[in-house]
Amino acid sequence: MKKFHLTAGPSELYFTVEQHIQQALKENVAVVSHRSKAFQDMFGFTTSQVREMLNVPDNYYMVFTGSATEVWERLAQNCISKKSTHFVNGSFSTRFHQFAEAWGHQTQKIEKELGEGFNTNDFQIDTDSDFIAITQNETSTGVQFPLEDIYKIREEHPDKLIAIDAVSSIPFVDIDLTKVDSMYFSVQKGMGMPAGLGVWLFNERCLERAKSLKANGRLLGGYxxxxxxxxxxxxxxxxxTPxxxxxxxxxxxxxDLLRRKMEIVRSETVxxxxxxxxxxxxxxxxDYAVKEERVRSKTVIVIEILNGRSPKDFMSYLEGNGLVISSGYGPNKATQVRISNFPTHSKELYFQLIDLINAW
Incomplete structure (x- = not known):
């Protein structure tokens, strides 16, 4: 029996990936020199497709890293002057906050309990902060940060750089990048690819910040x-060599996603x-692990298991029927499960999932 992975990441490969890998091997992509014309053509094609898919403005730069985790360190080194503000409501937003502290920056941590989102009326960003870190979709808890709230923060703090962690949002989230300064993601979740590649988008404001820090003697990283x-x-x-x-x-x-039309990809996700x-x-x-509907993720659905029933039993039941899901993360492992909802997960697969849930 083939097993389909509705895991939070890595997740099921996009259904065309296998044939693309076969073609890549035929074209010797694995051994192409990263200084060759063939590589330059491939790089240019990929960046053009990503830019179109995500509506990336012309004044945004795009670079590749080993992972999204690497981008945390690049941002801490290159874009935080003295103090950063971090919205923390799960394990991954926590880790970026820890990265900033590890690099010696002052930090403001605006924190919510696991499973809770942020209300823009309930917090005050420190005036001396120069950088704001937002996890648009917290993979560990299934909480999203609504785009309208991000845009409101930009309106109220136009002087501060805003960086968006979109690791489990892409390609679903349709963010207006003119209203933030940086966005980054990795490919093993919504893009349905093997892990090992990060994508970092940033604008001229980020570059100017890095230039200023370098001019003042900041070491921006040896790597x-x-x-x-x-x-x-x-x-x-x-x-x-990448x-x-x-x-x-x-x-x-x-x-492939552009051929499907992004509006269709996004509407099917909803x-x-x-x-x-x-x-x-x-x-x-x-039960919903995230009680407030407006902050429930569309791409990582987190479920609370009730009445003494076991998340492990639920996961085993689904896996026995060919569907693999993720356990809860960290302190929620014993009470929750997580189910991904990415473009590679067809409506037919979801019909099967719903039937199995109803029968459990």
């Missing part, structure tokens, strides 16, 4: 600072999320 990454990206290259197959696949999968949340509401032994 791929913003300028090294950008200098190479402008030539459709990378500083060191994950060439990952870059190739990102271009091909982005092209439809599937609605189906699953309705099934949760109707089941006597299940």
């Amino acid at each position: 791929h600072d913003m300028f090294t990454l950008l200098k190479n990206a402008e030539k459709n290259m990378t500083p060191a 994950n060439a197959i990952g870059i190739y696949l990102l271009g091909k999968v982005s092209e 439809y599937k999320a609605g189906m699953l949340y309705a099934a949760i509401e109707e089941h006597k032994d299940l």
Whole structure:
């Protein structure tokens, strides 16, 4: 029996990835020199597809990293002057806050309990903060940060850089990048690809911040600072030998999604999320882990298991029927499960999932 992964990440490969890998091997992508014309063409194609898919403004730069985790460190080194503000409501937003502290920055932590979102009327961002870190979709808890709230923060704090962690949001989230300064993601979740590639988008304001810090003596990192990454990206290259197959696949999968039409991809995501949340509401032994509807994720649905029933039993039951899901994360592992809702997960697969949930 083939098993389909509705895991929070890595997740099920996009259905065209296997054939793209086969084609990549035929074209010797795995051994192409990152200083060759063939690599430059591949790099250029991929960046053009991602830019179109995500409506990236022309004045935004795009570089590749080893992971989204790496971008935390690049931002801490290159874009935080003295103090950063972090919205923390889960394990991944917590880790970026820890990265900033590890690099010696002052930090403001605006924190919510696990499973809770933020209300823009309930917090005050410190005036001396120069950088704001927002996790748009907290993978560990299934809480999203509504886009209208992000835009409101920009209106109220136009002087501060805003960076968006969109790791489990892309390609679903349709964010207006003119209202933030940086966004980053990795490919093993919504893009349906093998892990090992990060994508970092940033604007001129971020670059000017890095220039200022460097001019004042800041070491921006011995490994791929913003300028090294950008200098190479402008030539459709990378500083060191990259994950060439990952870059190739990102271009091909982005092209596939564009062929499907992004408005359809996004509407299907909303439809599937609605189906699953309705099934949760109707089941006597299940509940929403995120109580406030406006901050419930559409891409990582977190379920509370009730009435003494076991998350492990629920996961085993689904896996026995060919569907693999994730356990709860960290302190919620014993009471919750997480189910992803990415473009590779068809409506038909979700129909099967709902039928199994109803029968449990």
